[in-house]
Amino acid sequence: xxxxxxxxSADGPADTVREVTGTGVPVRGNDVDTDExxxxxxxxxxxxxxxxxxxFFDKRFDDDxxxxxHPFNEERFQGASVLAVNANFGCGSSREHAPxxxxxxxxxxxxxxxxxxxxxxxxxALGIPTxxxxxxxxxxxxxxxxxxxxxxxxxxxxxxEVRYGDTTVDASVDDAQRRALVDGVWDxxxxxxxxxxxxxxxxxxxxxxxx
Amino acid sequence: MSEGTLYDAxxxxxxxxxxxxxxxxxxxxxxxxHEVTSPQAFGMLEERGLxxxxxxxxxxxxxxxxxTADQSRPYGDxxxxxxxxxxxxxxxxxxxxxxxxTTGRQGIVHVVGPEQGLTQPGMTIVCGDSHTATxxxxxxxxFGIGTSQIRDVLATGCVAMEKQQVRxxxxxxxxxxxxxxxxxxxxxxxxxxxxxxxxYVYEYGGEAVEAMDMAGRMSICNMSIEGGARAGYVNPDxxxxxxxEGRDGVPEGEAFEELKAYWESVASDxxxxxxxxxxxxxxxxxxxxxxxxxxxxxxxxxxPIPAPEDLPADKQDTARSAQEHMExxxxxxxxxxxxxxAFLGSCTNARLPDLxxxxxxxxxxxxxxxxxxxxxxGSQRVKAAxxxxxxxxxxxxxxxxxxxxxxxxxxxxxxxxxxxxERCASSSNRNFVGRQGSKDGRTVLMSPPMVAAAAxxxxxxDVRELxxxxxxxx
Numbered sequence: 033x034x035x036x037x038x039x040x041s042a043d044g045p046a047d048t049v050r051e052v053t054g055t056g057v058p059v060r061g062n063d064v065d066t067d068e069x070x071x072x073x074x075x076x077x078x079x080x081x082x083x084x085x086x087x088f089f090d091k092r093f094d095d096d097x098x099x100x101x102h103p104f105n106e107e108r109f110q111g112a113s114v115l116a117v118n119a120n121f122g123c124g125s126s127r128e129h130a131p132x133x134x135x136x137x138x139x140x141x142x143x144x145x146x147x148x149x150x151x152x153x154x155x156x157a158l159g160i161p162t163x164x165x166x167x168x169x170x171x172x173x174x175x176x177x178x179x180x181x182x183x184x185x186x187x188x189x190x191x192x193e194v195r196y197g198d199t200t201v202d203a204s205v206d207d208a209q210r211r212a213l214v215d216g217v218w219d220x221x222x223x224x225x226x227x228x229x230x231x232x233x234x235x236x237x238x239x240x241x242x243x
Numbered sequence: 244m245s246e247g248t249l250y251d252a253x254x255x256x257x258x259x260x261x262x263x264x265x266x267x268x269x270x271x272x273x274x275x276x277h278e279v280t281s282p283q284a285f286g287m288l289e290e291r292g293l294x295x296x297x298x299x300x301x302x303x304x305x306x307x308x309x310x311t312a313d314q315s316r317p318y319g320d321x322x323x324x325x326x327x328x329x330x331x332x333x334x335x336x337x338x339x340x341x342x343x344x345t346t347g348r349q350g351i352v353h354v355v356g357p358e359q360g361l362t363q364p365g366m367t368i369v370c371g372d373s374h375t376a377t378x379x380x381x382x383x384x385x386f387g388i389g390t391s392q393i394r395d396v397l398a399t400g401c402v403a404m405e406k407q408q409v410r411x412x413x414x415x416x417x418x419x420x421x422x423x424x425x426x427x428x429x430x431x432x433x434x435x436x437x438x439x440x441x442x443y444v445y446e447y448g449g450e451a452v453e454a455m456d457m458a459g460r461m462s463i464c465n466m467s468i469e470g471g472a473r474a475g476y477v478n479p480d481x482x483x484x485x486x487x488e489g490r491d492g493v494p495e496g497e498a499f500e501e502l503k504a505y506w507e508s509v510a511s512d513x514x515x516x517x518x519x520x521x522x523x524x525x526x527x528x529x530x531x532x533x534x535x536x537x538x539x540x541x542x543x544x545x546x547p548i549p550a551p552e553d554l555p556a557d558k559q560d561t562a563r564s565a566q567e568h569m570e571x572x573x574x575x576x577x578x579x580x581x582x583x584x585a586f587l588g589s590c591t592n593a594r595l596p597d598l599x600x601x602x603x604x605x606x607x608x609x610x611x612x613x614x615x616x617x618x619x620x621g622s623q624r625v626k627a628a629x630x631x632x633x634x635x636x637x638x639x640x641x642x643x644x645x646x647x648x649x650x651x652x653x654x655x656x657x658x659x660x661x662x663x664x665e666r667c668a669s670s671s672n673r674n675f676v677g678r679q680g681s682k683d684g685r686t687v688l689m690s691p692p693m694v695a696a697a698a699x700x701x702x703x704x705d706v707r708e709l710x711x712x713x714x715x716x717x
Contacts, residue, residue, distance in 0.1 A: 065675045
């Protein structure tokens with residue numbers, strides 16, 4: 033009944049994520065939904081292993097599994113770790129398989145105009161910052177990455193900036209997300225398990241827990 | 244910030260403490276579990292050597308992958324069988340109650356919770372599914388979570404959340420004949436945008452919502468996420484209490500009265516303060532159908548499909564590609580759009596009142612020769628209740644396939660999928676490209692009576708006109 037307070041996770045202690053630096057890859061368009069990021073048929077799994085190959089699958093391959101034109105298929109974007117997207121990215125289902133697929137493809141940070149909430153929360157749980165910037169700034173970043181696939185993009189979570197070439201973009205990171213990533217406290221299981229007694233008290237105070 | 248709303252009240256009652264991130268640690272009153280998003284969470288728990296903290300506040304069902312035709316074990320699809328077996332092992336070990344198909348209670352997670360009285364006002368409810376807001380119809384604070392958060396809830400009975408703003412959506416007037424809750428929520432999403440609700444919880448109210456039964460309220464809350472809002476709710480009232488009284492999970496007698504006092508106490512105050520208020524004239528609505536590939540791309544059935552260039556700049560590209568995918572032309576109406584498949588099901592619209600409304604339209608008619616049509620009840624109990632009323636015969640006589648409960652063609656994780664570029668009239672919640680199992684498939688979202696009308700006519704049809712022509716009473 034009382035949860036043990038296991039510190040750290042099996043895949044190592046929660047590190048801090050102050051900054052992500054790497055080459056970029058642009059995926060353009062508003063309302064990119066989680067069915068597009070990972071089609072439902074690839075959810076028939078009991079682990080997240082190997083999901084990276086299925087990221088954007090139906091946009092990347094035709095019915096005969098022949099590659100289509102998609103940034104994730106382009107040689108020049110292989111190895112990219114900063115994904116640049118537009119508005120309402122990640123809308124739709126709550127499937128964590130979506131950020132898991134992106135992460136396992138190689139993405140460590142996403143910069144976009146806006147994000148669906150559950151998607152952003154899922155990213156945070158994986159230590160992936162979802163950083164927002166204005167439409168103009170995001171489009172400029174996408175153009176830059178398109179023209180300079182080998183150039184590094186710095187996503188500075190702490191300073192809320194995105195830097196590339198000679199450009200510094202004012203970006204925003206949700207307060208709780210910034211604190212969690214910068215202070216390395218995004219392992220919410222460990223954080224909350226430490227308060228087990230208070231949880232019991234709250235539970236006992238609720239009228240519907242008498243049963 | 245809002246003050247005096249149900250959201251504030253339920254939040255305050257469940258807040259455990261503030262976390263170093265600034266988030267609130269929120270106690271979870273009911274954690275609903277299904278087979279798709281939970282196995283990895285159970286795996287993470289095992290890796291850390293943690294137990295399920297509150298198995299008695301956790302309830303499981305199987306819905307996404309379950310076949311709706313042949314349900315004998317092992318399932319024909321190996322991957323589906325593996326997921327089912329994994330769920331059985333996980334809930335068995337943790338001591339979590341599980342509505343497996345042999346119990347007669349199995350069904351879509353957002354149908355079984357309410358119908359068993361597990362969903363109650365003033366609760367916090369989470370599930371690894373974005374349509375969890377459905378339960379908000381009871382005045383619960385209910386929202387979808389990801390798998391890492393499922394791990395949190397399993398291990399601690401809590402989620403880490405930031406408090407959001409509250410937008411009151413007031414639906415005034417009386418809905419016209421043939422206009423349903425589905426038409427209301429599709430209108431809300433079109434008017435406020437697919438991302439208009441980001442950062443908000445939606446409180447639905449007003450005369451039209453108050454007049455709705457619980458099924459209608461669930462349809463509305465269900466699609467909150469399609470408007471970007473992670474949670475949506477309706478304040479509990481007599482309709483809510485009447486629905487709950489006598490259900491399995493609800494106590495009787497004095498205990499019921501005590502609980503009811505709590506339920507009444509969490510409802511929003513008459514002078515509650517909201518961060519935003521939006522009013523929609525419910526009496527002006529007609530049946531709504533989607534023309535595009537997001538739930539916000541909808542139109543009244545008699546209205547012209549908009550030209551992309553008439554939409555806001557940031558919506559134009561999406562609209563162009565959507566119209567190309569759907570093969571629709573600006574200026575046309577959706578009425579007359581040919582369909583190949585009719586799907587009546589999903590957590591949005593597969594409850595008994597939904598099936599009744601569709602059956603009223605189907606009665607005495609036949610499914611169009613070019614259409615394959617199926618009804619997938621939301622749960623085994625819905626199915627049994629519908630059969631007790633003879634609805635199954637109404638549907639099968641007309642040529643519908645009468646299936647067993649599951650998510651089915653809403654997202655095509657079982658055998659029920661669109662093939663090639665089929666066009667589907669669907670009572671589900673998402674018209675994303677590829678959603679129904681074929682990346683070339685086309686989905687037109689609409690209410691159950693409108694699905695029924697499309698099934699018999701072979702094209703999108705204004706159900707009100709169908710009634711006028713034939714004189715069949717809805």
